[in-house]
Amino acid sequence: LMQYENEHYQSIRPCGFSSWPTLDPIYHPTEHLLEGSSEDDEQIDLADLISAENSPGFFIGYHAYPYYPDFIVQDPIYLAESDSLGPNNYLGYLKDLKAHYQDIPLIIAEFGVPSSWGSGHLSPSGMHHGGISEEEQGAYNIRMFDNIESSGCAGGVQFSLIDEWFKQTWITNPYSDKQYRYLWHNLTSPEQSFGILAYAPPPETFTETGAYPDSSITSIQVHSDYTFFRVRVHMKTAQYTEDTLWVAFDTYESNLGESVLPNGRSIGVAPDTLRAEFVLQIPMKGDLAQLYVLPSYDVFGIKKLERLDTVVSTSSDAGLWNPVKWQTSYFYNSIQYIGELNISTSEDPYQFLNAVTLFNDSVEIRIPWTLINFPAPTVGRAMHYESHMDGPDLVIDRKDTLSDGIAVSILLQDEIYQTGKYQWSPWDYEKIVNEPPIERKKQSFHHMKQMLPQFNSPPIGLADTFRLTTGSILEPGPEAGLLQNDFDIDGNEMQVRLPFGSSTEHGQLFLHPDGSFLYDPDPGFLGDDFFMYYLEDGAESSTLVPVHLHVGYPLSAEDELSSVSSSIFPNPGKDRFCISIPEPFQEASLRVLDMLGKEILFLPLEEASTWVDIQNTKQGIYLFILSIDQNLDQHRIIMQ
Template sequence: MTPALRRSQSRSLALVVAVAVGALAACTSDGGDATPAAASAASSAAVASWKPAPADPRSWAPAPTTRNGLSTIAEQKDGKLVLHTEHGDVDFWSGVNLGSTTPGHSPGELAISREEYRRWFTQMGQMGIHTLRIYTIHSPVMYEELKAHNEAHPDAPIYLVQGIYLPDESYIETHDLFEAESTKAMVEEVRDASAAVHGDLTRAPRTGRSSGTWTADVSQWVAAWIVGVEWDGEAVKASDARNADQPLHRGKHFANTADASPTERWVAARMDELAGAEARRGLSAPVAFVNWPTADPLRHPAEPLDLEDLAGVDANHVLPTKAWPGGTFASFHAYPYYPDFLRHQPSYKKAADPYLAYLLDLKKHFAPHMPLMVTEFGVPSSLGSAHLGTKGRDQGDHSEQEALAMDAAMLEQFKEIGLAGGLLFSWVDEWFKFTWNTLPRHAVVDGERRSLWHDALTNEQHFGLVAQDPTRTGARVAWESRTGVQRVTVDHDESWVHLTIALDRAPVAPVRVGFDVVPGGLALPAGAGKAGGVNDYALTVDPSKQTATMVVDGAIDPVKLDRLKAYVPEAGPDGWSVQRLTTNRSYLLPLTQQRTPAEFLEIGKLRRGSWDPASPAFDDRSTWQLDGSTLTLRLPWAMLGLGDPSSKTAVVPRNGEPVGVKVQDIGVVVDAGAGGTATARIGWDAWNQARHTERVKAGAQSFIDALVTVSR
């Protein structure tokens, strides 16, 4: 998970083409097929977007050593993390993270099918991905397909970094990590994870976890283990105070140093239990625990939010004994845009790259013997953004090409500064995710419905190397006339409302489009008059300036949900506000005592361009085109006020709180000035299943090339 989520988871071209076509076949949540036309268009785009990594003549087959009677595939060695392969020791690990679900499902449903795992492992291998990290125990078919893939590619296997997630995160509410029931659940999860990778586990169905019978033994490719979650600073501090008398853990395989905190003592016990389970099976591999900047062991006096520097959890206080040859490493989820100390700490402001300067500080803290791996990094390719980052690496508002070029550069920089590796977040886009500045807009319905639609404004849903694109339902004509506005055609999918407006002549004056979503509203901007009726959202396309601007009635501006107090932007004199996303609230800088202004991304200033992945001009953030007399729009549901289009629920702010309003349809008015007017309705049916197609993102080649570079 990223910080924003916690705030509110043979390389021939012919084979690539075959796999890409399969990958791009449209899917529904129950595995249905798309139309041949849709699959064909998507597959051609995917083939154009990437080519396989050059065949590596070296063998990456595991070449374990035996130490202390344990077979050791990887180990902490002389300040490095080394993977033993037949071509030699690899001391920089590169790869991706993979979540546990697909569009239309929550993570606890573990909805990935056998066919999806098979397809994805093939694609990963073709891209030169050597390391796959998962966060929890996946269903048995994942291990079966990984084993089948690796046995079919013995010289180019995909190594597994197996995560063990807390099955019970109630410590955040109870402020007690040592609470008996939640600790027992984690002890059982550790035991089950070890059994799962050895193909020796049967679990009965239980909500939120995988079940079935695991028979595939993938242990020879398990390169490392990562235990735990991103630690909540407030809960950690309170739990440490409550459990100050808990003894240090002095286990056979992992032990605390004398200055270990209670949280570090609890973590050491879980890591020791895992090591013991593996040792009983004759194996050893590095074991680490999850961490992130919020709970790092450094102090950040420039951090404006107390909760982001409240407590530290230090890997230096949880160390392997001589009985555990696999050792350990420091595992960090670290992104270039958060927390804010990255932008305000004086030493980082002076650095050529504040993000790398921070990572070097972490590396120095863990030196000389503890390797540091960035086990989550990346920037999202989304229209929306939630935070400004360092050197332009914001938490969103990137094209796919920009985002993956930034990801590639970061991966290469990790190797240059001597880190142990970098694992990209993530393999595929995840529709269920949320982030702080759009969560209030979604809060009007059950959060389980969030996975049924793909919000262009929620950056967290767009981190994937592989896109999970929605599928259009089919266009229909909503207005026709012989003159003026001759035709208005409407369509929609799980992300966008599509409008095609055909005029009888190329427009010279601005074209205004109004949207009536909820009761109330304003006349169209710039004095369009009574012909426009009343609207809640409006769009002005100015052909002379080549601009398109989308506004919202200031009375229902969703920015009012962001708790900005005096910093809510004022509406214009006509009552309209440019649509915005808040990317930061105002705060007081502790070192200077200066108050920063709130920060915004003006999403209402729409981007003109192509959203066809096969086009050289493709930019997934594009929302409008004007081609002669035809105006084509695709607008995010959220920019039309929908908090959940799948249940036809709009959201309006009342006294700073989100209120859901049921919507039957959306009224549309088009005012082309002398070119005439038109009215139409956007109607759609509610849905309870998500349809999607897969597509390797534009710009993926830059990341594939970086994978090749760092593996040399």
């Protein structure tokens, strides 16, 4: 592709190569202490890619995150690094990587943290692979932007704009069915929640599954959506601030599950009573609720589900429960207590990580499907894994089962409330198209929008050339004025400013902030005039931008219709350039100006193809202006 562009367009541009820390050229001793780790087995040094003569050069990109691989969070040199917000191993790694690529532009082509409930990796800096709020996500993204800048890198690309439901994550793969993954948002999966735009399920009506007139709890309602299983318990919450609300979930097969809650109280009030696979303990004046799981149904420590094991619900009356937790590293045995769920009040009812919200007249509970072992809620399939060995071969008997619905049992004080089974209709791609999720700006979006201006880049102005005939006035409007080819990479509004003491030498100039201007050349003047301007975007200013004004004789009709196209090769280049004029001409010349408008070279041209030597120039952008039989052709050339 580069060769094609060079041959057909006589233009080449900087090229980038991308890698990731696993293949970086740095030796990481802590990784070699881990038996079975292959994260530092191979190295690729992108600095070995050598630019060819007259190449524009190249930059290097790395997808680098603050929590992975393990050497980024374990190397003592990285751990000793800090920024204004505290310990920062990520900054340590970036400095080490940049030190290796000292003379090459280094872009962090992917970085970010996800606002998921689950975490796949932990970091001493707090910038984990999930398990953080939307507010923290925004603050950490800005922190990483600052780390990228302070470590000397050339820039960064924050990942990502939107949440991606189709993504897999190693820590949730054993508990999700890849066939249906794209149809629901697994909020516990870090890889699905990197976006600063989320997609919330459309609001729907709750279904009443239990009514208890004149009781402490008057009714129980439930609802299922693309993200949560929800329960709404109608009660006067202010009357029970000293109590604990126990909510048990029977997720499949009523004859399976535990009948005794963690507090020793039985929910078995009849021979055919509902049992439960999960139970949620809600202290009514606490900050955290605790989710428990039946031990035989606990997925803690399962790295790969295809193994000789059983993960099933069993019938039990022993009252044994495990707190729901995840193992986030098998090398360092780190644990996330993901079953510790946030409780909020009506003052902050839907803060992102909250699982329980206490209103004056109700308690609302929302549980991500993965936390109650539903690998495919789209079709109502609950986990039920059984396998056996047939000689040397592992045979998987079943991975899941079709749930007959979810029933809820609630204990408040000494009263037990039970509901019937709630079954929901399966959903598919067509349902999502007809009832699409609602796009929502996360809190991270608003935080980043507020903070990103601190990383403002100055506007970029490009040289301009205008022509007019003697005796006329040049007055381009805003659309055809100085701003037409200028840009601001941050999208800020730009205004044109004239430097103090700068104006045209051979006429009057009136310049406006919107880029429009009026130029009235002196009577009888023929030739070239110049002026300089700069741009402001409200925060920074551009470098000075030259404007070339050519005042000539009126053209004949024949000249007006003719066009002259020239080419200059190579671009970028160094010292030597080929000027090509494909059409016959009578008179031609070349002027080379630097970006301050200073003339570097003037050369008459006699041949259709002329090699020009330009020595002792600094690197940068230069203006090559060709005057060809009353026509002007302008090129911006990068000199290396």
